Amino acid sequence: GQQLNQSPQSMFIQEGEDVSMNCxxxxxxxxxxxYKQDPGEGxxxxxxxxxxGELTSNGRLTAxxxxxxxxxxxxxxxxxxxxxxxxxxxxRSGSARQLTFGSGTQLTVLP
Amino acid sequence: DAGVTQSPTHxxxxxxxxxxxxxxxxxGHDTVSWYQQALGQGPQFIFQYYExxxxxxxNFPDRFSGHQFPNYSSELNVNALLLGDSxxxxxxSSLKQGxxxxxxxxxxxxxxxx
Numbered sequence: 531g532q533q534l535n536q537s538p539q540s541m542f543i544q545e546g547e548d549v550s551m552n553c554x555x556x557x558x559x560x561x562x563x564x565y566k567q568d569p570g571e572g573x574x575x576x577x578x579x580x581x582x583g584e585l586t587s588n589g590r591l592t593a594x595x596x597x598x599x600x601x602x603x604x605x606x607x608x609x610x611x612x613x614x615x616x617x618x619x620x621x622r623s624g625s626a627r628q629l630t631f632g633s634g635t636q637l638t639v640l641p
Numbered sequence: 642d643a644g645v646t647q648s649p650t651h652x653x654x655x656x657x658x659x660x661x662x663x664x665x666x667x668x669g670h671d672t673v674s675w676y677q678q679a680l681g682q683g684p685q686f687i688f689q690y691y692e693x694x695x696x697x698x699x700n701f702p703d704r705f706s707g708h709q710f711p712n713y714s715s716e717l718n719v720n721a722l723l724l725g726d727s728x729x730x731x732x733x734s735s736l737k738q739g740x741x742x743x744x745x746x747x748x749x750x751x752x753x754x755x
Contacts, residue, residue: 536683563743572645572731572746573684618683627735628674628697629744631683 536619536632543609544640551617551635552603559621562595562602563629567616576617577604609639643668645734645747653753654722662717662750666734673715674744675707676731684731690715691737719752727754 536553543549553562561580565573577588579595579602586593592605602619616636620629646665654660666673672691676684686699690709704720713734719726729751733744 534683565746570748572733572748575743575745578743620683626697627672627689627737628686628699629676629684630686631676633681633683 534619534621534630534632536635538635539633540636540638542638542640545609545611547609549606549609549613549637550603551619551637552601553619553621553632554601555621555630556600557621557623558599559623559630560599561622562593563620563622564591564593564602564604565618565620567618567634569615573618606637609637611639611641613637614639645732645745647730647732647747647750649750650748651751651753653755655755656722656724658722658754659718659720660722660752662719662730662732662752664715664717664732664734664747666713666715666732667745670734670736670745671713672735672737673709673713674733674735675715675717676733676746677701678729678731678749680728687717722754724754727752 534553534555564576567573577593582599583597584595590607616634619632648663674689675687678684688698693709706718709715729749731749732747735744736742
């Protein structure tokens with residue numbers, strides 16, 4: 531099935547650093563979502579974006595819906611140990627209710 | 642307010658067997674979607690149920706089937722299991738109506754096929 535191109539695959543950062551990850555698609559999406567998944571758990575929704583160019587924050591997290599509607603990025607500022615996990619982007623196109631997911635970014639925060 | 646629940650947590654089957662996974666949606670939700678997540682990959686959409694009917698389907702064979710009950714809970718059935726069916730199966734619930742009703746995921750069922 532189709533998947534989004536998410537990068538980087540993994541990141542090792544020091545506590546307190548900022549981190550950025552992004553997602554690109556060959557198709558246009560009208561909704562972009564960012565989820566975080568911890569081991570043994572299902573994905574948890576972090577941020578939802580509905581308009582091209584939209585910039586949305588949730589605490590230390592900021593995400594943007596690309597103006598071409600084919601990309602999105604997620605920034606995490608001042609990382610802390612509990613930020614460790616796998617971050618997934620997901621897109622939804624047209625009237626479809628199904629989500630298309632990226633392959634994930636594994637984030638490790640070093641003390 | 643209970644979130645999405647799934648059972649069982651883990652399951653081990655052998656090739657050729659059949660399996661049934663269960664999902665109860667978040668309170669107030671009427672739509673259930675099922676996803677398969679292979680190790681190291683993002684979830685892949687299997688199908689979505691609303692009003693007890695399959696409404697959308699991803700690229701999965703007919704061995705994967707489902708059902709939704711009047712109380713909105715759902716089952717995922719997989720027949721003739723293959724080794725490649727080993728994965729985390731995620732259920733997500735949402736509201737059918739409205740643009741901004743996003744999907745909430747359960748913890749998943751880990752299926753191992755030997």
